[in-house]
Amino acid sequence: MTSQVRHWIRWFVDYSALIVFFVAFFATGRDMTKATWALVAGSAIALAVGLAVERRIAAFPLIAGGAALVFGGLSLAFDDPRLLKIKPTVMNSLFALALFGGLALRKNPLKLLMGESIAMPEHAWRRLTMNYALFFVACAVLNEAVWRTQSDSVWVVFRFPGLLILTLIFSVAHAPFLMKYMRAQDLPPPPTE
Helix, strand or coil: CCHHHHHHHHHHHHHHHHHHHHHHHHHCCCCHHHHHHHHHHHHHHHHHHHHHHHCCCCHHHHHHHHHHHHHHHHHHHCCCCHHHHCHHHHHHHHHHHHHHHHHHCCCCHHHHHHCCCCCCCHHHHHHHHHHHHHHHHHHHHHHHHHHHHCCHHHHHHHHHHHHHHHHHHHHHHCHHHHHCCCCHHHCCCCCCC
C-alpha cells in the first residue's frame, strides 16, 4: 500500500464520522437523533476500515471513535442529545487532566508521543505541555458555553469544523516555538533554482 493511500485511510478514520454527523444533521432538517445515528454508524465503520486496512487502530482514532460510540450510544439509548454534546467537554477535560497529571508526576505525555520527532529541553516540553493542557481546558469550557447557550445548528458547526479549526490555529501558532528547537538536519533543504 502506498503512503498516499495510507494517508487517505488515516484521514478517513480520523474525520469521516464527524463529516457524516455534520452532513446528516443538516440533510435531515437538523434532526439530532438521526445525525447521532449517523455518527455512531460512521464511527463504527471508520474504526472497522482502519482495523481492516492497517491491521491496527492508532490510539487517537480509537479514543475518538470509541468516545463517539459511547456518548452517541448513550445519547440514543436515553434519547438525550445532551449526552452527545458533553462529549467534547469530557474528552478535552480528560486530555487536560492527563497532561496536568503528567506534569505533576514529572512525566511528559507530549514528549512520549513526539519525543523522537522533536528534540527540546525539558523546560520547553513543560511549556508546550502546559499550553496544550490549558488549550484543552479552554475547549472544554467553550463547548459547555456553546451547547448550553446556542442552538443545535450552532453547536454542530462549532463541533465540526469549529473545534478542528481552533486546534489547527493553536497548533500552527506554536510553529515558531517549535522551530527554535529544530535541528538543521531536520529542516527541508533550501530551494534550488
